[in-house]
């Protein structure tokens with residue numbers, strides 16, 4: 001946790017969810033609006049097909065909404081892609097960019113991620129920029145080096161606490177049930193915090209740095225209580241309101 005920073009617990013639904021899943025989003029909203037979900041901000045990032053419906057479900061409430069990716073261009077001949085302005089127009093406030101699954105399966109480079117993040121900001125969205133090392137890189141002692149290169153290359157040139165969130169997600173911890181040790185998480189988050197200071201100056205001190213990768217109700221307290229860990233980016237455990245809310249309850 002960072003003093004004076006409101007944590008963010010964001011759910012990344014990835015390629016999961018049909019309209020029936022809106023019931024989970026409704027349950028999240030009800031808990032948050034009833035004041036039962038703790039002090040953190042909650043955001044849910046369903047697939048693009050559900051954004052507009054989710055926005056209606058969340059309208060007037062306190063749960064935020066995000067997209068999972070956006071194109072770097074404002075509009076044009078990019079079949080199948082989604083512009084940041086479309087995500088905003090659908091009712092979202094956030095957009096995830098540079099998730100390792102995008103970097104891995106769609107060949108997104110740091111420069112591409114940076115362009116997407118900047119497109120998000122331009123459209124009025126807060127960019128959640130993901131970084132993280134592979135298992136081989138961690139075992140080679142290169143985690144900090146790899147993550148630092150990604151942070152330097154992927155973050156928008158200008159930003160601050162109201163426009164940028166960084167998510168540290170070790171690739172080997174995503175969807176595997178494995179997590180780094182608290183000391184390893186704290187070490188990477190401290191390195192990211194230093195870089196945020198270099199990039200954004202004083203504003204970097206309050207940019208939220210989320211941890212992501214197999215966050216579950218059972219391990220949330222240990223991970224989310226660490227210095228410079230300002231919330232979580234949650235995949236699998238965000239699909240069910242009960243689990244997602246149990247993670248958010250870390251901040252009760």
Ligand code: PGA
Nearest residue numbers: 174175213214234235236
């Ligand atoms: P996980 O995914 O919580 O299912 O490990 C996290 C993520 O990819 O954002």
